[in-house]
Amino acid sequence: MAGMSPMFRRSDRRTEKTNGTTDNGKHNEKDTTASRVHLVTLIRKPGCHLCDDAQVVVEKVCGDLGVPWEQKDITQDEDLHRMYWEQIPVVLVDGAQHTFWRVDEGRLRKALS
Numbered sequence: 001m002a003g004m005s006p007m008f009r010r011s012d013r014r015t016e017k018t019n020g021t022t023d024n025g026k027h028n029e030k031d032t033t034a035s036r037v038h039l040v041t042l043i044r045k046p047g048c049h050l051c052d053d054a055q056v057v058v059e060k061v062c063g064d065l066g067v068p069w070e071q072k073d074i075t076q077d078e079d080l081h082r083m084y085w086e087q088i089p090v091v092l093v094d095g096a097q098h099t100f101w102r103v104d105e106g107r108l109r110k111a112l113s
Contacts, residue, residue, distance in 0.1 A: 038112050040069035041092040043084050050101060054089040057103040067112050 042058050044051035055071065062069040074080045074088055084090045087100035093111050 038067050038094055040067055040098075040108075040112070041095070042069065042071040043074050043080055043088060043090040043092065044071055045074045045088055048088060051089040054091065054103045057105050057108065058091065061105055061108045061112065065109065065112050 040058055040062055042051070042055060044054070058069055061067070072080060074084060084100070089103070090100045091098045091103055091108065093108075098108065098111055
């Protein structure tokens with residue numbers, strides 16, 4: 001699968017399943033991926049004006065959609081510092097990098113809807 005186009009590669013994303021039964025008693029699974037709760041993480045550093053701008057967008061979008069969010073200080077985490085120092089602010093959605101430097105409100109809203 002390594003050489004396959006991303007379009008045909010199997011996703012590693014796990015989906016939640018809701019179990020139920022049909023009228024004839026057979027087991028039925030319903031995918032509830034669309035209704036799952038996301039987590040947005042803003043990776044930032046103190047004194048960063050782009051980070052402040054990103055926080056305004058994250059707060060607005062997450063507040064509007066009822067999505068929980070957190071922020072992490074890149075100066076307090078060696079792994080985050082090594083991975084993202086040249087890209088801050090960085091926004092993760094469910095642990096995957098969504099964007100860096102400037103946060104587009106529409107794009108973040110779409111990713112969380």
